[in-house]
Amino acid sequence: MVIKIVCLRCRQKLTAPAYAEKITCGKCGEVNPIIKKPSPxxxxxxxxxxxxxxxxxxxxxxxxxxxxxxxxxxxxxxxxLCALDESGNQPPAKKRAVLCGVSYKKWKYKLKGTINDVMNMKTLLTQTYGFLERNILVLTEEESDTRLIPTKANIETCLKWLVNGCQKGDSLVFYYSGHGLRQPDFNQDERDGFDETICPVDFLREGMIVDNDIYATIVKPLSEGVTLHAIVDACHSGTILDLEHVYERDKL
Known part of the structure; x- marks a missing residue:
């Protein structure tokens, strides 16, 4: 039995015995190793x-x-599931709340106690005043649901949810803990010449929420007999709802 190979250098056809491990080409002198195929x-x-x-x-x-x-x-x-997922076919709950705490944790003006404030308010509402947890929207930067991050758009959406379909006997709560500022009053409806604002987490990019808009969203739509409690823990928040009457303790 013989093995046929081709020289690696000059391509000359070579023949060697089956037992050979290498063969020297007679034409160019190249030593060619013989690689044997394994038996099947x-x-x-x-x-x-x-x-x-x-x-x-x-x-x-x-x-x-x-x-x-x-x-x-x-x-x-x-x-x-949160209250935003509820079907529009169901009547809104008689007791519902929006609790918003902004810590601005990525900024130098961050606040440390706002999320704790919100959780304490939630505990108060559920354990003392009979609110159900499923009827409370909590907005903080710690929420996994992106709809509950306290951006300007999300806060506005949740405030609309709060008063949507409200009826006589409903009890509504809006709680905000975060920064508050003021800006010049361009509508000339403020006695001090300034509009009060709250600052969502993205206010540097999207802008603040002014008192005129808060009034239009959660005060003006209220039906007769609906109770709204608004607690705003922020600077310049004394007239943040833009109400007609202002409580001035010093003038009593």
Missing amino acids: ATSLEQGKISKPMEKLKKLLLGNTQRLSDSSGSSSSPPSK
Whole structure:
């Protein structure tokens, strides 16, 4: 039995015995190694190899499936429903609240106690005044639901939710803990010449929420017999609802 190869240098066809490990080309003198192909496995040997491989394949596929199933069930647990998810077909709850605490944690003017204030207010409403947790919207920078981050757009949306469909006998609460500022009164409806504002977490980009807008959103739409308690823990918040009457203790 002989082996036929081609010289690696001059491409001359060479013939060597089957047992040879190398052959020298008579034309160019190149020493060519002889690489022998492994003998094919017998059907019995193939069976010995294939059966363990099949078992391994099934085991791996089974583990992959189990890992896939487990990851699918634990990777993203269903998000907790909040009051914003309620169907419009259901009448709004008689007691509902919007609690907003802004800490501005990424800025140099951050506040440390606002989120704690909100949680204390939530506890007060649920444990003392009979509010249900599912009827309270809590907006802080710690919320996993992006709709409850205290941005300007989110606060405005939640305030509209608070008064939407309100009826006689409803009890509504708006609580805000964060920065408050004021700006020149361009409508000329303020005695001191300034509009009061609250500062959402994105107020540097999106702007502040002025008292005129707060009045238009949660005061003007109130039906007769609806009670609204608004507690605003911020600077310049004395007339933040832009109400007609102002309590001045010094003049009593």
